[in-house]
Amino acid sequence: MNDRTTMQVFAAGFNAWGQLDFSSAPSSPESLATDPQDLSTFTSILKTSTITDLQPLLASTHGENSTVLDITATFVVLAAALLTHRNSGLVLTSDGVQSAGFPSPFSKDGPLTRQLLTHQLAIAGNEKVAVISAPDTVLQYPTLAALEAGSPPEQVFTIPKTSAAAGSTSLSKPSILKVVAYQTGFALLSAGAIDSNSRVYTWGDERYSACLGRQVTGSTPADQPGLVEDLVDLPxxxxRKIAAGGYILLAVTEGNDLYAWGxxxxxxxxxxEISETPMAxxxxxxxxxxxxxxxxxAIALxxxxxxxxxxxxxxxxxxxPxxxxxxxxxxxxxxxxxxxTITGVRAGGRTSFILVKSSTP
Incomplete structure (x- = not known):
């Protein structure tokens, strides 16, 4: 007889709008439960049989968090503060989409929701939005409202082809795996079609150049994706993983080393000892x-x-506590x-999440 697998999401942190409570969906501030309390210890907020991953979105400067979860057979998405779409959350289950906090302006079945939940879209704290539109192309919009309105992007970035290996004349067309956002910019993780080695690119506000983790030059300006060379050919x-929030970026190697900069x-x-250069x-x-x-x-597993x-x-x-x-x-x-057993961790702006798997006979 096979054991029954159960997945749970535990959360700690900011909960003033009830956005960590998936038992109900208030329609207005007046309909919130009386004085929702922050969670000062990790508390189970969701239990199901099909969660295998969880991914965050960046909290905005508004400081009013939301939670977005995508529960399928493969992943769950948790987020904080969707900028203009504050105080709301979405849960996608096998039975459809549920909400936590205030109802979200996002269409429950719309393309933006799917892009948010699969890291094809990221929202920075300065409200700029990056969207993966092709395997080697990222579009940047001034705001989420501009994207929703169908306005043309303010920037179109094509990630350059890279050498497959040292001394090789072959070029590898990148495949952008995900894009993440911090307060004033973005980072993306791409993999080459030939060598499969992933690379990290960053761009954003030059005033906070430490977050870029690379040199800013005339050929590699701050406001265009530039390769973080110190994360290439690591020991x-x-x-294999990048995370960002506030003014800090993290990366994890295939060999389980953690790097940080910002x-x-x-x-x-x-x-x-964090600096503008990625450090172990x-x-x-x-x-x-x-x-x-x-x-x-920050949180690490x-x-x-x-x-x-x-x-x-x-x-x-x-x-x-x-x-x-x-x-x-x-x-x-x-x-x-x-x-x-804990199988994954993530952080929202002022929240932390852990994914736990258990089996019972």
Whole structure:
């Protein structure tokens, strides 16, 4: 007899609009449950049999979070603050789309919803929008409203072909795998058609050049996608995962090394010794298999299922009730024996999420 698999999403953090509550869908502020409370410890917000992944969207400067989940046989999407589409969320299940928080202006069956849920579209904190329109092309819009209105993009970017290997004359046409957003820009992960080695490109506001992780020159300006050369030919293999939020970007290699770069001038650093150059991050000597970064916090999952967090905890987003801020990586103690094993982590602007899998006879 086969065991029955159950998946759960646990969340911690900002919940003032009830956006982490998928048991009801308020239609107005007046219809919210009385004084929804932030979740200061990781709490189960969703249980189903078909979740295998979860992905975040960037929180906006409005600071009013939403949650977007896509529950299918393969993945679940969690998000925070959809800019002009604030205080709302979507859940796509085998039975259709459900909502959390205020009803979303997104069409439940519309193409934008699907693009949001599959990382083909990302919204930066400055309201700019990037959309993957072809395997090697990204469109940029000034706002989500401009995209919805059918306005032409303000920028069209084509990712250049790259050499398949050192000394090779063959060129590989890239295939853009995903695009993510931070406060003032974007990062994308692409794979070549010949060598399959992934590459990271960044672009955004030149005033926050540390987030680019690369040099800004006349041929590689800040506001156009440029290759992050320090993430090519790494000791433990190519990048397989990228995450972004606030003014920090993270990347994980095939060999489970974590890299970080970014920062805001004049602000304290979220990760010790972070700079404008991607650097390897050591977390108790652990192999890192997944990560997420919010406005001012980060979360990481190790290969042996240990959970680490760092940064701001004003809304309980670190899942550690006693602290307002943590200056270094700290392990979160979780009692998941009855719930199972953590298989993924993500971060919204002021929220953190973990995906847990369990089996019962």
């Amino acid at each position: 433990t293999g190519p990048i 920062g805001h001038p004049g602000w304290s650093t979220l990760i010790h 991050v050591d977390i108790d000597g652990q192999d890192i298999v997944d990560c997420g970064v919010g406005d001012q916090h 190790t290969s042996n299922g240990r959970l680490y967090v760092t940064g701001d905890n004003t809304n309980g987003q670190l899942g550690i 006693r602290a307002k801020k943590i200056q270094s990586w700290e392990e979160v103690s979780l009692s998941l024996r009855e719930h199972g």
